Amino acid sequence: MLKGHQSWVFENRPAIISTATVVGPFEGQGPLVNDFDIVHGDMYIGQDSWEKAEKSLLEESASKAIEKAGLTKDQIQFYFGGDLMNQIISSSFAARTLSIPYLGVFGACSTSMESLALAAYVVNYNGARHALAGTCSHNASAEKQFRYPTEYGSQKPSTAQYTVTGSGSAVLALEGSGPRVTAATIGRVIDMGITDPFNMGAAMAPAAVDTIQAHFRDLQIEPSYYDLIVTGDLSKVGYEIAGELFKRHNFPIDQTTYQDCGMMIYNYDKQNVQAGASGCACSAVVTYGHLLNRMKRGELKRLLVVATGALLSPLSYQQGESIPCIAHAVAIESE
Amino acid sequence: MAKQKNKKLTPTQQQYQRLASSKEPKRPVLKNCLRAFLAGGLICLIGECIRQAFIAFGGFDEKTAANPTVAVLVLISVILTCLGVYDKIAQWAGAGTAVPVTGFANSMASSALEHRAEGIVLGVGAGMFQLAGSVIVFGTFAAFIIGLFYAVFIPDFAGGGH
Numbered sequence: 001m002l003k004g005h006q007s008w009v010f011e012n013r014p015a016i017i018s019t020a021t022v023v024g025p026f027e028g029q030g031p032l033v034n035d036f037d038i039v040h041g042d043m044y045i046g047q048d049s050w051e052k053a054e055k056s057l058l059e060e061s062a063s064k065a066i067e068k069a070g071l072t073k074d075q076i077q078f079y080f081g082g083d084l085m086n087q088i089i090s091s092s093f094a095a096r097t098l099s100i101p102y103l104g105v106f107g108a109c110s111t112s113m114e115s116l117a118l119a120a121y122v123v124n125y126n127g128a129r130h131a132l133a134g135t136c137s138h139n140a141s142a143e144k145q146f147r148y149p150t151e152y153g154s155q156k157p158s159t160a161q162y163t164v165t166g167s168g169s170a171v172l173a174l175e176g177s178g179p180r181v182t183a184a185t186i187g188r189v190i191d192m193g194i195t196d197p198f199n200m201g202a203a204m205a206p207a208a209v210d211t212i213q214a215h216f217r218d219l220q221i222e223p224s225y226y227d228l229i230v231t232g233d234l235s236k237v238g239y240e241i242a243g244e245l246f247k248r249h250n251f252p253i254d255q256t257t258y259q260d261c262g263m264m265i266y267n268y269d270k271q272n273v274q275a276g277a278s279g280c281a282c283s284a285v286v287t288y289g290h291l292l293n294r295m296k297r298g299e300l301k302r303l304l305v306v307a308t309g310a311l312l313s314p315l316s317y318q319q320g321e322s323i324p325c326i327a328h329a330v331a332i333e334s335e
Numbered sequence: 336m337a338k339q340k341n342k343k344l345t346p347t348q349q350q351y352q353r354l355a356s357s358k359e360p361k362r363p364v365l366k367n368c369l370r371a372f373l374a375g376g377l378i379c380l381i382g383e384c385i386r387q388a389f390i391a392f393g394g395f396d397e398k399t400a401a402n403p404t405v406a407v408l409v410l411i412s413v414i415l416t417c418l419g420v421y422d423k424i425a426q427w428a429g430a431g432t433a434v435p436v437t438g439f440a441n442s443m444a445s446s447a448l449e450h451r452a453e454g455i456v457l458g459v460g461a462g463m464f465q466l467a468g469s470v471i472v473f474g475t476f477a478a479f480i481i482g483l484f485y486a487v488f489i490p491d492f493a494g495g496g497h
Contacts, residue, residue, distance in 0.1 A: 048452065049452030050452070051452070052452075144449055148445070148466065149445035149446050149448065149449035149450075149465070149466070150422070150445070150448075150449060151416050151417075151419060151421060151422050151441070151444070151445035151448055151449070152422060152425075152441060152442060152445040152446070152449075152466065153416075153421045153422045153424065153425025153426075153428075153432050153433060153438065153441050153445075154422075154425060154433070155367070155425060155426055155428075155429040155430075155433075156426060157362060158360040158362070159359055159360065191348075192347075192348050192351040192352065192355070193343075193344045193348040193349075193351070193352060194352070194355060199355075199359065202355040202358070202359065205355075206351060237358060237359060237360070240358050241354060241355055241358045244354060244358065245354075272426065
């Protein structure tokens with residue numbers, strides 16, 4: 001049901017009946033390693049190109065999530081997926097393997113929550129008995145497409161972020177047990193004129209703040225309603241800016257705990273990741289792995305995940321365009 | 336330029352950009368310069384050692400030793416690139432590893448490696464010059480302009496005949 005300007009409240013409370021997360025070797029060295037289902041030791045995942053490796057990650061997490069739900073592929077009606085590659089090839093090619101009716105979505109790194117919100121909407125209104133939402137990213141394929149060849153020796157500034165190699169998928173259903181998706185807020189595209197592709201955190205922070213404020217305005221609740229609010233991949237620089245924006249807008253974010261997935265997955269002291277993590281998989285693996293595990297242990301009751309995406313292309317910034325950004329929020333509550 | 340760009344931004348955007356740049360960690364320019372000096376200097380020192388070795392043991396003279404020296408440096412750079420080490424050194428060294436000939440070799444080798452998946456012709460062949468192409472174009476153009484300068488003002492020098 002539409003509530004306010006841009007939010008949905010899911011009265012039937014679709015359940016996330018299973019999730020699966022798959023990550024690469026570098027994420028396996030991070031502090032959240034025990035929250036992932038599969039940790040690969042090889043960046044190529046046994047494939048012969050970065051793009052194929054990325055597709056394999058998504059295939060694995062999707063199959064694993066379906067398996068964990070005790071279902072088979074033919075019992076999933078719709079699959080919502082997206083990624084960072086041109087023409088979202090990783091998702092579409094994974095959908096070819098899965099052969100589940102597929103809707104490709106693109107919201108850059110906000111795809112994780114965009115796909116989850118859409119899947120929850122469809123399940124809530126009985127559009128599907130089971131729906132699958134999934135996304136993936138790969139550090140090397142993202143570097144190759146958006147920046148420089150992976151082995152090229154360029155010095156990254158301290159605002160740069162490290163794209164997560166991994167994939168996260170979730171299966172939703174009305175029947176069954178699991179954390180409930182209760183609401184979602186679809187973000188507007190916000191562009192504050194930032195042009196530096198090595199400073200995505202600063203570009204995305206206003207979009208995150210805009211969506212978070214819209215969520216509380218639409219649902220007419222206070223931040224204290226949630227035990228934890230996380231943004232997707234603002235990392236150190238964007239997180240600080242978001243904090244400052246909340247203060248300037250007199251938004252009482254300090255009623256609750258506010259964190260960022262991009263600052264959780266790596267160990268800053270041991271891993272050289274500059275400002276932190278980014279990529280579609282960042283918010284996906286942290287949410288579907290770490291945060292939902294915390295919810296299952298009873299540490300979290302109500303969680304708001306605000307995945308942030310920078311909607312640029314390599315061509316757009318070479319042509320001097322600024323970076324438009326978006327954020328989608330999904331509320332997840334324990335049963 | 337910067338002012339002209341700012342004019343297109345709304346006051347809110349300008350205000351935000353001031354906030355964003357205040358939160359941006361400052362680039363450690365002095366530290367970067369020092370590291371670039373040390374790393375670049377070390378590469379040149381290694382190059383000089385190789386050159387002297389070619390003169391002492393390889394039967395080359397002062398002038399002809401330059402070519403095999405460059406070839407050895409390029410080879411070392413390509414090997415380090417293929418082993419996945421060069422980019423890690425470069426994160427520390429910055430311009431120190433980018434400016435010498437080793438950086439040029441790295442840009443070609445890394446592009447070739449990256450595009451190997453797209454095949455030999457369209458991948459390696461075309462992709463190799465993704466980064467190096469502009470260096471070659473503007474390098475050749477700059478050499479042409481300087482050549483013209485010599486031809487006009489110091490014709491003896493440009494005309495050859497040592």
